[in-house]
Amino acid sequence: MSFDFSGKRAVVTGASRGIGEAIVRQLDASGARVALVARSADRLEAIAAELANDPLVIPVDLSDPASIEQISTAVLEAFGGLDVLINNAAVERNQPASKVTGEAIDETLFVNLRQAFMLCSAFAKPLFASQGAIVNITSTAATGAGGTQGAYAASKGGLNTLTKNLANEWASKGVRVNAVAPGLVDTEMWGPTFERLGEDAVRKGFVKSVPLGRWGTADEIADVACFLASGQASYVTGQIIRVDGGMTNL
Numbered sequence: 001m002s003f004d005f006s007g008k009r010a011v012v013t014g015a016s017r018g019i020g021e022a023i024v025r026q027l028d029a030s031g032a033r034v035a036l037v038a039r040s041a042d043r044l045e046a047i048a049a050e051l052a053n054d055p056l057v058i059p060v061d062l063s064d065p066a067s068i069e070q071i072s073t074a075v076l077e078a079f080g081g082l083d084v085l086i087n088n089a090a091v092e093r094n095q096p097a098s099k100v101t102g103e104a105i106d107e108t109l110f111v112n113l114r115q116a117f118m119l120c121s122a123f124a125k126p127l128f129a130s131q132g133a134i135v136n137i138t139s140t141a142a143t144g145a146g147g148t149q150g151a152y153a154a155s156k157g158g159l160n161t162l163t164k165n166l167a168n169e170w171a172s173k174g175v176r177v178n179a180v181a182p183g184l185v186d187t188e189m190w191g192p193t194f195e196r197l198g199e200d201a202v203r204k205g206f207v208k209s210v211p212l213g214r215w216g217t218a219d220e221i222a223d224v225a226c227f228l229a230s231g232q233a234s235y236v237t238g239q240i241i242r243v244d245g246g247m248t249n250l
């Protein structure tokens with residue numbers, strides 16, 4: 001999908017693969033200068049090498065509290081401001097609730113929710129100045145995930161609530177805040193589930209709950225995320241758009 005992000009500056013977390021990479025590529029193709037955030041420096045550099053608009057690579061681990069300041073300092077030094085923040089990075093550690101560890105809960109809530117909130121806060125003033133937009137990538141799991149997804153589902157439910165709260169808090173500042181909640185999307189995030197339950201069984205079994213009858217692609221999520229970040233969504237805020245082939249419509 002094509003949008004006009006000429007002259008805009010964006011941060012995308014979880015930019016090293018999957019949905020984040022697709023968002024980065026679409027933003028860059030639409031004219032934005034993008035800062036790519038994730039742990040895998042090699043992957044970020046390889047993606048950045050294919051971008052047109054002088055990207056910035058920021059290899060950090062969001063589970064480190066210091067990463068927020070590292071990101072905001074690097075971005076504001078290089079870009080001088082910010083127009084679009086995409087909170088996309090997430091970890092998913094599925095454990096039965098009877099065996100869940102505090103460490104897994106802490107990491108999941110920290111990376112998926114706490115750090116997304118901290119990034120919004122760190123970029124608040126630049127986003128107020130640019131009348132910018134935030135897009136949080138949540139999940140249909142937020143509203144009733146399958147078994148063993150307690151921590152992940154809670155983190156995404158929290159991010160949905162944060163999205164609505166910030167939309168109200170910052171509407172008067174001219175900042176829009178929305179979320180995209182993907183359903184089944186074919187990315188490396190599914191690797192551990194494929195390993196545990198068998199790739200063929202998961203691919204064919206899970207898709208039975210999708211009215212459109214197929215898995216989504218990273219680009220189909222990026223299309224909606226970029227729309228929400230763009231001026232074409234100038235009257236849209238506080239919304240959680242489910243992009244799930246109709247799965248949650250059943």
Ligand code: NAP
Nearest residue numbers: 014015016018019038039040061062089090139185187189
């Ligand atoms: P993915 O392929 O597993 O990618 C996750 C991204 O997050 C990677 O770029 C990873 O980079 C980054 N990341 C993870 N932990 C990090 C950390 N501690 N510090 C910095 N970066 C970190 O997942 P995806 O499918 O593209 O998912 C993207 C978003 O969509 C996530 O928020 C996910 O919850 C959501 N979602 C996905 C699906 C789906 O079916 N795929 C469904 C619903 C929601 P590094 O490993 O390089 O750090």
